[in-house]
Amino acid sequence: MDIAQLRQEYMRERLDESAVAHDPFTQFRAWFDEAVKGGLPMVNAMTLATVSSTGQPSARMVLLKGFDARGFVFYTDYQSRKARELAANPHAALLLYWIELEREVRIEGRVEKTTDAESNDYFASRPLGSRLAAIASSQSEVLSDRSVLEARYADVEKRYGQSATRPSNWGGYRVVPEAIEFWQGRPNRLHDRLLYENTGGGAWKIVRLAP
Numbered sequence: 530m531d532i533a534q535l536r537q538e539y540m541r542e543r544l545d546e547s548a549v550a551h552d553p554f555t556q557f558r559a560w561f562d563e564a565v566k567g568g569l570p571m572v573n574a575m576t577l578a579t580v581s582s583t584g585q586p587s588a589r590m591v592l593l594k595g596f597d598a599r600g601f602v603f604y605t606d607y608q609s610r611k612a613r614e615l616a617a618n619p620h621a622a623l624l625l626y627w628i629e630l631e632r633e634v635r636i637e638g639r640v641e642k643t644t645d646a647e648s649n650d651y652f653a654s655r656p657l658g659s660r661l662a663a664i665a666s667s668q669s670e671v672l673s674d675r676s677v678l679e680a681r682y683a684d685v686e687k688r689y690g691q692s693a694t695r696p697s698n699w700g701g702y703r704v705v706p707e708a709i710e711f712w713q714g715r716p717n718r719l720h721d722r723l724l725y726e727n728t729g730g731g732a733w734k735i736v737r738l739a740p
């Protein structure tokens with residue numbers, strides 16, 4: 530198979546200035562709801578990119594767990610690699626790609642921690658196994674082998690049982706956007722790209738970018 534010959538035409542929809550919402554959160558809601566209604570798998574999976582203090586970017590998948598006009602929330606370990614990078618450089622990019630809808634959303638902004646109350650509420654809503662795993666695992670740490678992790682999990686299960694409350698090193702981040710781009714694939718690679726830029730005071734400017 531020749532990878533260079535893999536091609537896809539984008540035919541489904543268009544994205545017009547006249548038809549989009551004035552603020553990107555309403556527009557994101559519309560696209561997100563369409564993705565959910567369409568039964569797309571893991572609609573809330575997104576790539577999170579961070580940059581280390583030395584300028585080295587890194588990316589990984591996380592799950593979007595909430596969004597509103599304040600920003601986009603995900604949860605993780607506050608001592609993980611991403612958390613260490615965010616502590617040194619509290620700026621991040623998020624990327625969502627809904628292949629079936631030929632749509633991409635790019636979000637860039639500064640990052641802040643969610644409140645303890647928000648993190649507690651979300652942690653408490655997770656299945657017991659996930660809560661125990663969050664306590665047992667020091668995310669991004671080197672493990673000599675898998676048995677170490679399994680032993681830690683078994684130990685945590687014994688000690689905490691049903692009462693696994695949120696450890697202080699686990700919680701949420703909110704990406705407060707400065708810019709959000711909506712990309713809709715179009716025929717002949719003449720894609721639609723509308724970029725919302727935060728101009729302050731809750732106002733947004735929309736510009737069209739060349740594909």
Ligand SMILES: Cc1cc2nc3c(=O)[nH]c(=O)nc-3n(C[C@H](O)[C@H](O)[C@H](O)COP(=O)(O)O)c2cc1C
Nearest residue numbers: 574589590591592603604605606609610611612669
């Ligand atoms: C679909 C998918 C969703 C994921 N969601 C999360 C998440 O919400 N939070 C998280 O900490 N890790 C999540 N992960 C694991 C991360 O991709 C990553 O392995 C982990 O956060 C450690 O990253 P780091 O070492 O760069 O901090 C997910 C992985 C996949 C494939």
